[in-house]
Amino acid sequence: MISPIALPRLMRIGGGAAGQVGDVVAGLGLSRPLLVTDSFLVGNGSAARLVDVLEKAGLTPRLFGETVPDPTSDSLEAGVAALTEHQADSVIGFGGGSPMDTAKALAIIGVHGGKMRDYKAPRNNTGPALPIIAIPTTAGSGSEATQFTVITDSVSDEKMLCPGLAFLPTAAIIDFELTVSMPPRLTADTGVDALTHAIEAYVSKKANPFADSLALTAIGTIGRFLRRAYTDGGDKQAREHMMLAATQAGIAFSNSSVALVHGMSRPIGAHFHVAHGLSNAMLFPAVTAFSVRAAESRYADCARALGVAGPADDDRSAADNLVGALAELCRDVAVPTPKAYGIDKGRWDELIPLMAGQALASGSPNNNPLVPTDAEIRDLYAQIYG
The missing domain is CATH 1.20.1090.10 (Dehydroquinate synthase-like - alpha domain)
Known part of the structure; x- marks a missing residue:
């Protein structure tokens, strides 16, 4: 049996690894990332600290902090607008499964357009898509290393599984120190x-x-x-x-x-x-x-x-x-x-x-x-x- 195996190209694993996100993004030849996160990580200052790291590496990031729990197709619209306005060349998913799922969805819609229902299983999405850098803040979803995203259809309430290599992060930064504050x-x-x-x-x-x-x-x-x-x-x-x-x-x-x-x-x-x-x-x-x-x-x-x-x-x-x-x-x-x-x-x-x-x-x-x-x-x- 031949098993097709797919992994992120780069992984940085260990306490403090999030501080290397600027080097990772620059090393991939990217310069205009959209940092996709949620209001909690904006509110506690974590997102701003990451933006600072990116700027000190000579990059031009933009913060999008409006992801919602269990993201919906409607919730992606503001992210698509931010992606387009910033002329982003990459997306960084920073947070739990929902910000990472949102970042993955934006990576493919930003290139191909359309609606998220166009990408749901059984369609296999091979790309192209914007490079994704994933930084999880919870120890659970594993989305930082998977070729899937899950988005709820705002019309039907169907939680859509969207598979394919287009959703596999190019890089994953796994920093356990980001999880210490989890309740x-x-x-x-x-x-x-x-x-x-x-x-x-x-x-x-x-x-x-x-x-x-x-x-x-x-x-x-x-x-x-x-x-x-x-x-x-x-x-x-x-x-x-x-x-x-x-x-x-x-x-x-x-x-x-x-x-x-x-x-x-x-x-x-x-x-x-x-x-x-x-x-x-x-x-x-x-x-x-x-x-x-x-x-x-x-x-x-x-x-x-x-x-x-x-x-x-x-x-x-x-x-x-x-x-x-x-x-x-x-x-x-x-x-x-x-x-x-x-x-x-x-x-x-x-x-x-x-x-x-x-x-x-x-x-x-x-x-x-x-x-x-x-x-x-x-x-x-x-x-x-x-």
Whole structure:
């Protein structure tokens, strides 16, 4: 089997790496980056510090700080205008998954125009696009190393998966010091998101040895350090390990795939405005329990990597241990059910048929070890509500 592998051209990894963004951009022969971020990072001064670094490197940056959580096709319009006015030759995504997703979308629309729905799966977007430099401030999405972006269609509320090499960052700067201020809820949601990426990459029907090695390493690291980072945000060792694991998990699923959890998660985010990592966490134990018998040995490997099974445990027992361990982890980091989150049951039940259809249409469930029917997806949505 030949596995197509794609990675950022450059990566700078370590505490303080964000201070080298000017050298990275200049080294790529670029001079007019659009720095894409959100109001929080503008408000706390982080964006201004990055602009200063860029200017000291002799570059001409422009700040766009208007990204929104779970970006929509409408929210891109102001970014496209800023990109055009600045005559930007590159985009820098600075923040969590939403600023990076926005930057990726702007990189292709800035060259080709059109609407974001023109780029959604199953279309494979190979470019050309503006170079993307990604600087994550959360340890979860892995977007700094993936060939995907996710944008919600403002008309249909569909959370669109847009794939292809056009969305793969040219450079990624992974600086764990940017994550130290993350609050516990965000730490938990992004950490479980990274674990979902790693496990789904490993059990996916598109798994390959390159992605496998990174996925298993990330699973082990998250098992050791997520609870520590959640309990003590100032634990720099835990933060550093979680940041690296999130990037490793991102590389793994970018070169393998995600599966049913992600297929079902996107509609929850679109219709109920639940953060992506949290909606993954709501689904993760139940979907794993549904899928586990179809790839027992693969899930058993994940259990051993996570540290909840040993070499002497048979695959069935180890896989069952994984299901239990995921439920326990979600309890330990206080993942709410949709009911506890405040979602109205009547509205939830009403949207289950639409969400099931959107999950299947995304294509991600086809990568799952056990490919579900529409009825089975509806049942899983019903199971997790309360």
